[in-house]
Amino acid sequence: EDKVVQSPLSLVVHEGDTVTLNCSYEVTNFRSLLWYKQEKKAPTFLFMLTSSGIEKKSGRLSSILDKKELFSILNITATQTGDSAVYLCAVELYSGAGSYQLTFGKGTKLSVIP
Amino acid sequence: DVKVTQSSRYLVKRTGEKVFLECVQDMDHENMFWYRQDPGLGLRLIYFSYDVKMKEKGDIPEGYSVSREKKERFSLILESASTNQTSMYLCASQVDRGSVYTQYFGPGTRLTVL
Structure with missing residues (x-):
């Protein structure tokens, strides 16, 4: 059975701290790994990772994938209260005949306090 | 454990056909999303619902409608x-209790329109 596990489940930090969120997976037919930020309404797409060792950056957020050890990390530096959200990791899998599916982890709830 | 099920994993339809995708959650969640x-x-969010018979447009509602007759x-x-x-197509349900707003996703329906 395909599995995506995120850790920690929740995290409370102070503004200015750096955080690292983890996502490990056990799946067949891996295609890509995606990170989302989920606030009240809907998840916001952050990164798509397909290759090992290549860091993707967007402002204070960065992410990297290790396809040998089957995990990814999402780093947030100089955290702000606006970073408070649930961060979702999802793995995109080939499911045959040109189609694919997404398997989501349960998310990490990040709370940034002033 | 929260369970969100979708009526089909794979669906192939022809142009012009009316298509129904159904999502069921078993945790009495108020909020549901497509x-x-x-x-x-x-x-990308199509529609969401915060209560029975309630619906709101998401970011890309054109060509879609929704129905929520039961919680x-x-x-x-797809008309x-x-x-x-x-x-x-991914369905999600979400509990709305103060600051807790994790979304739980179904396995997805891969729709092909010929």
């Missing part, structure tokens, strides 16, 4: 399917 996922575009069931309707609606 997304579509396309490669490189992330999740546990949220249906997505007249078109080839650009070929996509992965």
Whole structure:
């Protein structure tokens, strides 16, 4: 059975701290790994990772994938209260005949306090 | 454990057909969502519902409608399917209790419109 596990489940930090969120997976037919930020309404797409060792950056957020050890990390530096959200990791899998599916982890709830 | 099920994993329809995608959750959640996922575009919100018989448009509602007659069931309707609606459709449910707003996703329906 395909599995995506995120850790920690929740995290409370102070503004200015750096955080690292983890996502490990056990799946067949891996295609890509995606990170989302989920606030009240809907998840916001952050990164798509397909290759090992290549860091993707967007402002204070960065992410990297290790396809040998089957995990990814999402780093947030100089955290702000606006970073408070649930961060979702999802793995995109080939499911045959040109189609694919997404398997989501349960998310990490990040709370940034002033 | 929260369970969100979708009526079909794979569906093939012809242009102009009416298509029903059904989503059922068993945790008495207030909020339910329909997304579509396309490669490189992330999740895009189609419609959501905060209560029975309540619906609100998301970011890409054109060509879709929804129905929520019972709390546990949220249906997505394509009135007249078109080839650009070929996509992965994901349903999610979400509990709304103060600061807790994790979304739980179904396995997805891969729709192909010929």
